[in-house]
Amino acid sequence: MEFAKYLIEPRLFAGLPPDWRWVFGREAPLVVEIGFGNGEFLAEEAANHPEFDYVGFELSLTCIEKAGRKFYAAGLGNVRMVRLDGRFGLRELFADESVREVIVNFPCPWPKARHAERRLVNEGFVRTLAAVLEPGGRFELTTDALFFAEEARDKLAATGCFEVQGPHEIQGGSRTRYERKWRSRGRPIYRLVAEKGAPAKIERIVEGRMPHVRLKTELDKVDIPKVVVGLKEVWPRGAFVIKEAFVAPGGDEVLLRAFATDEDFSQHFFISVSKDRKGWIVQLDSATVPFRTSAVKRAVFAVASTLEKNAQA
Numbered sequence: 001m002e003f004a005k006y007l008i009e010p011r012l013f014a015g016l017p018p019d020w021r022w023v024f025g026r027e028a029p030l031v032v033e034i035g036f037g038n039g040e041f042l043a044e045e046a047a048n049h050p051e052f053d054y055v056g057f058e059l060s061l062t063c064i065e066k067a068g069r070k071f072y073a074a075g076l077g078n079v080r081m082v083r084l085d086g087r088f089g090l091r092e093l094f095a096d097e098s099v100r101e102v103i104v105n106f107p108c109p110w111p112k113a114r115h116a117e118r119r120l121v122n123e124g125f126v127r128t129l130a131a132v133l134e135p136g137g138r139f140e141l142t143t144d145a146l147f148f149a150e151e152a153r154d155k156l157a158a159t160g161c162f163e164v165q166g167p168h169e170i171q172g173g174s175r176t177r178y179e180r181k182w183r184s185r186g187r188p189i190y191r192l193v194a195e196k197g198a199p200a201k202i203e204r205i206v207e208g209r210m211p212h213v214r215l216k217t218e219l220d221k222v223d224i225p226k227v228v229v230g231l232k233e234v235w236p237r238g239a240f241v242i243k244e245a246f247v248a249p250g251g252d253e254v255l256l257r258a259f260a261t262d263e264d265f266s267q268h269f270f271i272s273v274s275k276d277r278k279g280w281i282v283q284l285d286s287a288t289v290p291f292r293t294s295a296v297k298r299a300v301f302a303v304a305s306t307l308e309k310n311a312q313a
């Protein structure tokens, strides 16, 4: 399990973005790779550039484990990985103008039109790049999917924040597993590089600490599952729903399974409704640690106010 020391869990941090100097124990320029796969490129870059600190985002647990083993075997101290959607991670975990370079190698191209919104390089992503990259900072995309690289070029150019070069076909060695795979099948490989000129303003969605709600009323006579299961709210930038309830044998704790979305970022989590010496309390349950977004907060507050209304009725 030694490789696990490379995996960081930003949901546990008291505030975001984290102070990366604290994470790495020093101040160094930050480089981010999104979708690092088996981690060979990230490991090699980190070993070749000890003067930089590297943060990788990946969704696949298998990839996280493979990459972590490589970092551990190489004894690297300047790399960390986060299991998180890189679009969300880049926006929420980095302050404006704090990243030297963002690298993406062979992102899933999602070629079908109906899957277009799943593509990594969307409008939100290019605005995030324009916010978090340092002045003169660099975005590098390598892919076999020319349409993807061209679409990325157009989206980057439309911000007016970048000088974009490419996509150009590149020759030479293979830096990643997917590069080897596509080259062995004779496919051309393309690279696009964008250098940041002007910054963009973005809004971040993770908020501060999650307050609990202490109820002013008794809930002993309230059928909590009946009142809150199915409770939902939908607003232009988010939504939540309470999916189901689990009641503890004594009846003085109910665990609610909830689902919330903020723009394109979704989270499953539990809300606990429990009784202690001072009365009833509604709070996030520690079994799951969601990012404290406005949708998560609204779910907790809505559960609390719905229960109070029913207790008073």
Ligand SMILES: C[S@@+](CC[C@H](N)C(=O)[O-])C[C@H]1O[C@@H](n2cnc3c(N)ncnc32)[C@H](O)[C@@H]1O
Pocket (backbone or CB within 6 Å): 034, 035, 036, 037, 038, 057, 058, 059, 060, 063, 084, 085, 086, 087, 104, 105, 106, 107, 108, 120, 176, 177, 178, 179
């Ligand atoms: C086609 S593979 C490429 C892997 C590696 N970069 C390479 O070139 O061999 C794409 C990788 O991106 C990861 N991925 C897809 N969407 C992602 C996202 N939104 N954030 C982070 N990783 C993502 C996938 O799990 C997968 O490992």
